[in-house]
Amino acid sequence: MVRFDFDDEVCSNGGNELEVCTVSNSIDSWMHCISYEGQTFKDAVEFRICLKNYAIATRRSFSYKKNDSDKIIVVCSKENCQWRIYASKYKSDNLFGIRKCNLIHSCGDDNLRTRGHPKADSTWVANVVKEKLRGEPSYRPCTMMKDIQRDYGVELDYHKVWAGKEMTMHDIHGTDKGSYDKLRWYCHAVKETNSGSYAECEIDPMTNKFRRLFMCFHACLIGFISGCRPLIFLDGTHIKNKYKGCLLVAVAKDANDDIFTLAYAVVDAENDSNWEWFCYQLKHVLASQYIMVFRNYTFFSDRHPGLIKAIQFVFPGSHHAYCLRHLVDNFVKQVHRIA
Incomplete structure (x- = not known):
C-alpha cells in the first residue's frame, strides 16, 4: 500500500514556484492536466473538471473517497489499485493543490471498454x-x-x-425566470439611458407576476418617421419556451424595401385584449412629440379577430389591408372544409 502523509506544507514542482493549472479542451492537454505533486488549481471546481478530463483522456475512471471545497481524495474505480490523489486547499493563498499522488495504475492496462465514459x-x-x-x-x-x-x-x-x-x-x-424578473429594471434602464424610448411593463397586481411588455426604441421611432412609408405591418408569433406567451410586432418597410422594426410586445396570449393594448401603446408613441399632427396609416395584418377589432377601435379611419398569403391559406382551408 502507498502511504500518504497529509500535511499543510505547500508542495512545489521540483523546487520551482507553484504552477496553476489552466483548463484546455483537447485530449493532448488533458493527458497531462493531472501531472505531479504540488500542481495547483484555482479552486476545487477547476480540480474536479481536470479530474474528469484526465479520466476521459486516459480512458480510466475514479471514485471519490472525500469530496468537498477544502479536501478531495480520489481513488481508482478498480479495487485494490494503488492509483490515488489527495488534494486540498492551501491556507496561504486559497489555491487548490495536489498534496500527494500516485498516478501509476497497479490494476494494469484495464482501460474502459465502453464507447462512452461514466465521467x-x-x-x-x-x-x-x-x-x-x-x-x-x-x-x-x-x-x-x-x-x-x-x-x-x-x-x-x-x-x-x-x-x-x-x-x-x-x-x-x-434562466428564463430570472430574465422575466429583471424586466422592470430593464424598462427603467432603457428610459434612463436611451432618452426618447418608450417602455411599458405591466405586472399582475393579484399575483405580482409578469403580464405584458411593450418596447419602442427612440432610434426605431425616428427611423420610421423619417425614412419609412406610412405602412405598418402587424403580426404575432408564439414564444416556444417554458413560459410560452406571444411576441407581437409592428414593422415597416424602409426606402430599400427592407423590414424595419418599429415596436414589439411580449404578452401572455394573442387575444383581443392584448392586441387592443398593443395598438393603444403604438398610437401613444406615434402621436408623441415627434409627430406634431397625427396622420392616418395603412395597416397590414393576417385578419386575426383581435387585430380587426383593435385597429377599427384605436385607429378609426385608418386603412386596413390583409396579407395575401394568409388570405390564400384561409381560402384553401375553407375550401377543404366544405369539400
Whole structure:
C-alpha cells in the first residue's frame, strides 16, 4: 500500500514556484492536466473538471473517497489499485493543490471498454461546449454529439448532450425566470439611458407576476418617421419556451424595401385584449412629440379577430389591408372544409 502523509506544507514542482493549472479542451492537454505533486488549481471546481478530463483522456475512471471545497481524495474505480490523489486547499493563498499522488495504475492496462465514459456527464458536456455556444447559440445537440465523438472519442446519448447545452445556456444567459424578473429594471434602464424610448411593463397586481411588455426604441421611432412609408405591418408569433406567451410586432418597410422594426410586445396570449393594448401603446408613441399632427396609416395584418377589432377601435379611419398569403391559406382551408 502507498502511504500518504497529509500535511499543510505547500508542495512545489521540483523546487520551482507553484504552477496553476489552466483548463484546455483537447485530449493532448488533458493527458497531462493531472501531472505531479504540488500542481495547483484555482479552486476545487477547476480540480474536479481536470479530474474528469484526465479520466476521459486516459480512458480510466475514479471514485471519490472525500469530496468537498477544502479536501478531495480520489481513488481508482478498480479495487485494490494503488492509483490515488489527495488534494486540498492551501491556507496561504486559497489555491487548490495536489498534496500527494500516485498516478501509476497497479490494476494494469484495464482501460474502459465502453464507447462512452461514466465521467462524461451533462456537467462535463457543458464545460466542453461552453465557449462554442457563446459564439454560436444555434449549436445543436445532434452536432454536439458528433463533434464530441470525433474530438474526444466519447459516445453520448441525446438527452445527456441536450441537458449539457441547457446548463451552459443558463450559465451564459441566465434562466428564463430570472430574465422575466429583471424586466422592470430593464424598462427603467432603457428610459434612463436611451432618452426618447418608450417602455411599458405591466405586472399582475393579484399575483405580482409578469403580464405584458411593450418596447419602442427612440432610434426605431425616428427611423420610421423619417425614412419609412406610412405602412405598418402587424403580426404575432408564439414564444416556444417554458413560459410560452406571444411576441407581437409592428414593422415597416424602409426606402430599400427592407423590414424595419418599429415596436414589439411580449404578452401572455394573442387575444383581443392584448392586441387592443398593443395598438393603444403604438398610437401613444406615434402621436408623441415627434409627430406634431397625427396622420392616418395603412395597416397590414393576417385578419386575426383581435387585430380587426383593435385597429377599427384605436385607429378609426385608418386603412386596413390583409396579407395575401394568409388570405390564400384561409381560402384553401375553407375550401377543404366544405369539400
